[in-house]
């Protein structure tokens with residue numbers, strides 16, 4: 001079995017909990033309180049700034065131009081297309097992009113971005129791919145499922161979010177990451193596979209924690 005398909009299987013218990021999370025269900029049926037989405041949006045914006053740095057570091061570490069191009073496209077798409085969605089939502093809340101940037105990262109955002117940045121600085125290209133694949137892939141699959149369920153009212157403010165992450169363009173970025181990881185790890189040792197599993201599952205655990213943080217609007221208590 002290809003590495004990415006195996007990793008996906010390993011993360012299924014966590015993915016099931018994500019799909020059942022009240023924040024995700026609220027995105028899907030339009031019932032999510034706007035204030036919780038606003039909190040999420042601000043935290044996700046600063047998360048994405050760190051995520052861009054991860055792609056930039058991966059591009060710098062790439063052994064060949066094709067891999068460098070792939071990471072620079074991911075960086076470009078995140079900086080422009082994905083973060084534009086956030087900027088557009090923020091405008092609806094009357095927030096300027098600078099205000100989004102000034103968000104104080106909450107504890108889970110700090111831990112999650114620290115994990116990704118540590119992997120980007122210290123890990124191999126395969127390590128980085130495993131860590132970011134859990135983020136990118138889980139969003140695409142969540143959005144595909146929410147779209148297929150068809151529970152979202154036509155006037156739900158969250159339809160743009162679902163459409164963006166369910167899009168073929170976003171799906172292509174996931175496919176790239178998967179294909180690259182599968183090619184790099186076709187002959188990986190058991191030890192390397194165990195490390196990749198650890199990174200992928202840790203990414204998934206953080207994804208769950210991020211939804212929970214947004215639902216609870218969990219800021220620093222002090």
Ligand SMILES: Cc1ncc(CN)c(N)n1
Pocket residue numbers: 044047048082135136139207210
């Ligand atoms: C927390 C999180 N994880 C993943 C994604 C999709 N790039 C995101 N925007 N935010």
